[in-house]
Amino acid sequence: MKKLIPFCLLLACIGFQSCKNDEKQKELEAAKAEGEKVVKTECYKAIYEKDTIDLDLYTLKNGKIGGGMIMKVANAPERTGEIAGEFKGDTLFIDYTFKDTEHKDTKFKNPMALLKKDKQLILGNGTMQTTMGVTYLVKDKPIDFENVKYKFNSVNCE
Structure with missing residues (x-):
């Protein structure tokens, strides 16, 4: 007992x-x-020669960024996908997960950095490195936001 x-x-x-x-x-x-509730929606478009990139950003209540991007670059397959990331200061660091029209069954993932300047987002050029199948921007190398092709201007969301 x-x-x-x-x-x-x-x-x-x-x-x-x-x-x-x-x-x-x-x-x-x-x-x-x-x-994860959306508190703000912004839309952007970048045009360079025959290239067009449409970017939709959704700011979540927790500060994270989500959205979608469609890249139509001359002499390349169209890319459609989602973005996810966050701002660190005035720079938005995102991962772009996409499929293109040639490889419909394969997903690709690229890191990107966009500098917010006034009402523009500027897509920077940085050094990328791939380790164990994961591509990322190298931390010790500066990202160039001056000599760039794509500057996104704010547009009305459809």
Whole structure:
């Protein structure tokens, strides 16, 4: 009988703890859903010679950025995909995950950096490196925002 009492207490404690974990999980999921609400939408277009890039940005309540981008570059397949990232100061660092019209079954992912200057976003040229299949901008190398092709101007969202 003496051994049964501690065993019952242990089971009761485990039961109470599991209820607390369920409550914490529900609170975390609710906070995540709240942080993923769109609070601002902006649209941009960059035109350079025969190239056109359309960019839609969605600012989420948690400060992250999402959206979509369509790249129509001369002599290259059209690329359509999604972006995800965040601002660090006045620079937006994003990952562009896309498919192109030639390789419809393959997804590609490229890092990009866009400098926000007045009402423009300027796509920078940076040194990229691929390690273990992941491409990223090299941290120690500066990103050039002066000698660039693509400057995005704000446009009305459709």
